[in-house]
Every structure is written in structure tokens, then in C-alpha cells.
Amino acid sequence: MNTGSTNTEQTVAVSVTVNGTPYVVDVPPRRLLSDALRHDLGLTGTHVGCEHGVCGACTVLVDGAPIRSCLVFAVSLDGTQITTVEGCCADDGEMGPVQQAFQDCHALQCGFCTPGFITLITGYLEDNPAPTPAEASEAIAGNLCRCTGYQNIVAAVQRAAELRRPVVEERASRSPGEDR
Amino acid sequence: MKPSPFTYHRPHSADEAVELLRAYGDSAKVLAGGQSLVPLMSMRLAAPEHLVDINRVEALQSVEVGEDEVRVGAAVRHSRLERDEEVYGAVPLLRQGLVNVAHPAIRNRGTTVGSLVHADPAAEMAAVLLLLDGVVELRSATDSREVAAADFFLGPMQSATGPGELAVAARFGRPPPGSGSAFVELSRRQGDYAMCGVGALVTTGQESEITSAKVALVGVGDGPALVDVTSAAAGPGGAFREPQLAELLASQIAPESDIHASAEYRRHLALVLTRRALGQAHERAAA
Numbered sequence: 001m002n003t004g005s006t007n008t009e010q011t012v013a014v015s016v017t018v019n020g021t022p023y024v025v026d027v028p029p030r031r032l033l034s035d036a037l038r039h040d041l042g043l044t045g046t047h048v049g050c051e052h053g054v055c056g057a058c059t060v061l062v063d064g065a066p067i068r069s070c071l072v073f074a075v076s077l078d079g080t081q082i083t084t085v086e087g088c089c090a091d092d093g094e095m096g097p098v099q100q101a102f103q104d105c106h107a108l109q110c111g112f113c114t115p116g117f118i119t120l121i122t123g124y125l126e127d128n129p130a131p132t133p134a135e136a137s138e139a140i141a142g143n144l145c146r147c148t149g150y151q152n153i154v155a156a157v158q159r160a161a162e163l164r165r166p167v168v169e170e171r172a173s174r175s176p177g178e179d180r
Numbered sequence: 181m182k183p184s185p186f187t188y189h190r191p192h193s194a195d196e197a198v199e200l201l202r203a204y205g206d207s208a209k210v211l212a213g214g215q216s217l218v219p220l221m222s223m224r225l226a227a228p229e230h231l232v233d234i235n236r237v238e239a240l241q242s243v244e245v246g247e248d249e250v251r252v253g254a255a256v257r258h259s260r261l262e263r264d265e266e267v268y269g270a271v272p273l274l275r276q277g278l279v280n281v282a283h284p285a286i287r288n289r290g291t292t293v294g295s296l297v298h299a300d301p302a303a304e305m306a307a308v309l310l311l312l313d314g315v316v317e318l319r320s321a322t323d324s325r326e327v328a329a330a331d332f333f334l335g336p337m338q339s340a341t342g343p344g345e346l347a348v349a350a351r352f353g354r355p356p357p358g359s360g361s362a363f364v365e366l367s368r369r370q371g372d373y374a375m376c377g378v379g380a381l382v383t384t385g386q387e388s389e390i391t392s393a394k395v396a397l398v399g400v401g402d403g404p405a406l407v408d409v410t411s412a413a414a415g416p417g418g419a420f421r422e423p424q425l426a427e428l429l430a431s432q433i434a435p436e437s438d439i440h441a442s443a444e445y446r447r448h449l450a451l452v453l454t455r456r457a458l459g460q461a462h463e464r465a466a467a
């Protein structure tokens with residue numbers, strides 16, 4: 001990323017919490033969140049496909065909501081909580097419900113698009129914990145996959161909903177009234 | 181695919197924002213959701229030297245449902261407006277339009293006012309602003325003014341927002357009682373900009389006769405086209421007279437051919453989708 005002007009380029013200290021860990025990174029304002037995650041924080045689970053908002057591979061959760069990390073500057077997100085695919089695992093570090101569902105349903109082939117789907121679906125199920133097949137297919141419509149033909153991904157959305165139900169119930173019973 | 185360097189500014193008030201816009205003039209741009217600006221910068225189609233990030237300006241975050249209108253601040257994201265039940269109760273057309281804007285992940289970041297200022301010829305919310313007799317509030321360091329929807333969209337990617345001006349809010353009028361609305365569109369892939377989109381607002385009287393019917397079309401010209409089609413209403417409970425509809429539309433739209441659709445196909449879509457939107461809006465007005 002040496003453009004010849006880096007020595008004079010402004011940098012800004014950005015504080016973010018990524019997957020529960022606080023970080024402070026010094027980045028130029030033009031640093032896309034996708035690049036900050038991959039290059040500055042070494043979290044290469046977030047993939048970059050098109051870099052202009054079309055494919056969804058770079059999707060991460062910001063304060064719980066899915067967004068495209070190639071369409072925001074890291075500096076704009078100072079003070080936020082970010083979840084990447086690395087943070088979509090279970091509390092004990094084992095596979096999370098969406099990851100497990102992808103394995104169960106054979107919802108990936110090359111895996112390039114998968115991090116974007118995992119984060120998107122993780123965020124989506126918080127909003128709609130029991131989607132119908134039609135809702136599931138609409139939920140993933142903004143992300144592209146060149147391998148699977150989508151059917152197994154739609155099935156994985158529903159499977160994940162099933163798998164996370166006990167987890168959510170347990171979480172609710174541990175901290176009553178605290179909805180996430 | 182990386183933006184060129186710029187200096188970042190994060191004002192905490194609208195005063196501070198317009199002062200920055202005045203100071204840096206043409207070399208500055210407002211950064212709202214960035215869902216249109218960031219890709220343009222990554223492709224180096226835009227290279228502003230200064231970005232004024234308005235996302236932390238508290239005063240631009242509010243949605244106010246008033247007696248006559250709904251006022252939406254410049255930092256309000258599409259998804260927030262879409263989910264607001266009070267807004268939906270007051271002006272259902274807002275949600276009906278918003279669900280057609282891009283994908284949820286883009287609506288989680290993009291702003292409704294940003295999409296008005298960006299003025300893409302296929303932007304749904306431009307049609308919604310026109311149908312609801314909306315107004316955009318603009319402010320500079322020295323002046324404030326209001327621009328009616330009819331005067332706001334000047335051409336493709338061109339709104340009345342001048343250099344140094346910040347759009348602080350958009351106001352959407354609440355339709356009169358007895359109104360129904362709908363938004364329908366067709367795009368190559370769900371969530372893409374539409375080849376043609378049509379919003380409709382139908383108002384009925386005491387005898388459930390149609391007293392007013394308007395449509396606004398996007399994707400079929402340089403900007404959104406508002407067409408009053410009241411004269412094509414066939415009477416109580418009746419459908420719209422198609423030849424009249426076609427005639428009314430023809431004079432107001434100027435579709436062009438591109439890789440997504442030919443001009444002729446867009447013209448065809450305009451009529452079909454207008455009929456559908458009016459049908460749905462009329463049904464809801466009667467309900």
C-alpha cells in the first residue's frame with residue numbers, strides 16, 4: 001500500500017473492539033475497514049471479492065448489524081463493536097451454530113464467499129430467529145456465491161436457526177432480561 | 181481499488197460541518213453512509229481532498245413524526261427508517277419504498293437523505309419524496325433554504341445541493357385520509373438498482389371514488405418522473421383506463437437503453453408496473 005505519499009499522509013488512531021478484543025490502530029483515513037481487519041489486525045477471515053459493495057464476501061457485524069466492510073472507512077467506526085467470521089464461533093471456541101449448519105448442510109465448496117454468509121446469517125438470525133424458507137432465501141440474496149447454487153445455503157439458514165435455539169434459550173436464562 | 185488520500189473531519193454539530201464545507205469548498209465532500217461515495221472513491225471516480233463525516237452529528241440523527249409530515253435527519257440510515265413502526269403508521273410509502281433500496285446490509289449503513297442528494301436516476305426514495313410533496317432542507321455556513329422535491333432533482337447524479345451545502349433533513353408529507361400507496365419495481369437481481377420502479381399514491385373520497393392518483397417512476401429517464409394520472413381513473417371501484425395511462429406516461433418518461441434493458445423494454449415495464457402499483461395502492465386506499 002505504498003503510494004509514495006504515505007510519509008505525509010494523515011493517520012488517525014482508531015479504537016475498535018473486534019470479536020471482544022479491544023484494539024487501537026493507527027491508520028490513514030482512507031483505510032477501508034476490510035483492509036484494516038485483514039492487514040492491520042491480521043484477521044484474514046474477512047474476504048474481499050469485488051471491493052465495491054456488490055458481492056458481500058466482506059460482510060461483518062458492526063454493533064450487531066451486518067454491513068459491507070469494503071464500503072466503510074475504519075476511521076468512521078471508532079468506538080464500535082465489530083464481529084468478523086472469527087468471532088462467530090461458540091463461547092468455548094468450537095464451531096458456532098451458523099458454522100455448524102454450513103457443515104451439516106454442505107453449504108460451501110471453495111469457501112471464498114463463506115465468511116460473508118456466516119456473518120450475515122449470524123446477524124440476521126438475531127433479528128428473525130425462525131425464518132421461513134422464503135425469508136431465508138431473501139435474507140441471503142445480497143451475497144454472491146459462485147459454487148453452491150445457494151440451495152444448501154438457504155437450508156443452512158434454517159438449520160442454524162434450529163441449532164441456535166437452545167443456545168439462545170440458555171443465554172436468556174443466564175442473564176434474564178438482557179436481550180443480547 | 182483503493183481510495184486516494186484525504187483529510188478526515190468529524191464534526192459534532194451541523195454548524196461545525198457547514199463551517200468545514202465552507203472552508204474547503206469544492207475540495208470537500210460530505211460522508212454520510214458512504215454506500216455510494218466509498219465505491220466511487222475506490223474506483224477513483226471521485227477523489228475529494230477532505231471528507232466531512234456527519235455520522236456523529238447528534239442533531240442529524242432524529243426522525244420526527246409530525247401532524248403533517250415526517251422529518252428525517254441526514255444521518256438516519258435507511259434501515260432505521262424502514263423499521264420505525266410510527267413512521268410506517270404515518271406514511272406507509274416510506275417502508276414500501278425503502279425495502280426496494282439495495283440489500284439490508286447496505287441499508288444498515290446508507291442514509292435516506294444521502295440517497296436523495298446522490299440523485300441516482302433509479303433511486304427509489306427520490307420517487308417517494310416527489311409523491312409525498314417532500315422538501316429537502318439545505319444549509320450552508322451563510323444561508324439556509326428549502327427545496328421542494330420538484331426542484332431538487334436536476335439530472336443524473338445531480339441534485340440542487342450546492343458546494344458548501346449540507347442537506348440537514350428531508351421532510352415527507354403525510355398523505356390525506358383515504359389514501360393508499362405502493363412501490364413496485366423490477367431489477368435483474370433482487371436488491372440491484374431497478375430497470376424500472378414505480379411508486380403510487382391513490383386517494384379516495386367518501387363514496388370511495390378516486391379523488392387523486394399519482395405515480396412516480398424511476399430508472400426511465402434522467403431523474404424521477406412524477407405523473408398525475410387522476411384523469412385515467414375510470415370511476416368508483418374501477419381500474420385505470422390503460423390507453424390514457426399509456427398516453428400520460430409517454431409524455432413524461434424518456435428511458436434509455438443500457439446493458440440491463442432496452443429503452444423499449446423499459447417503456448413496457450413502466451406501463452405494466454404503473455398498473456400494478458396503482459392497483460395495489462387503490463386496494464389499500466379502499467381498505
Ligand SMILES: Cc1cc2nc3c(=O)[nH]c(=O)nc-3n(C[C@H](O)[C@H](O)[C@H](O)COP(=O)(O)OP(=O)(O)OC[C@H]3O[C@@H](n4cnc5c(N)ncnc54)[C@H](O)[C@@H]3O)c2cc1C
Pocket residue numbers: 052053054209210211212213214215216217218219254280281282283286289290291292293294295297298300302303304305341345346347348371372373374
Ligand atoms: C450494491 C449497491 C446497490 C445499491 N442499490 C441501490 C438501490 O437499489 N436503490 C438506491 O436508491 N440506492 C442503492 N444503493 C445506494 C444506497 O442507497 C446509498 O445508501 C445511497 O445512494 C447514498 O447514501 P449514503 O448515505 O451511503 O451516501 P454517501 O455515499 O455517503 O454519499 C453519496 C453522495 O451524496 C453526498 N451527500 C450524502 N449526504 C449528504 C448530505 N447530508 N448533505 C450533502 N451531501 C451529502 C456525498 O457527498 C456523496 O457525494 C446501492 C448501493 C450499493 C453499494
Ligand code: FES
Pocket residue numbers: 047048049050051052053054055056057058059068069070071
Ligand atoms: S468485497 Fe465488499 S461487497 Fe464485495
Ligand code: FES
Pocket residue numbers: 107108109110111112113114144145146147148
Ligand atoms: S463456496 Fe465458492 S463462492 Fe461460495
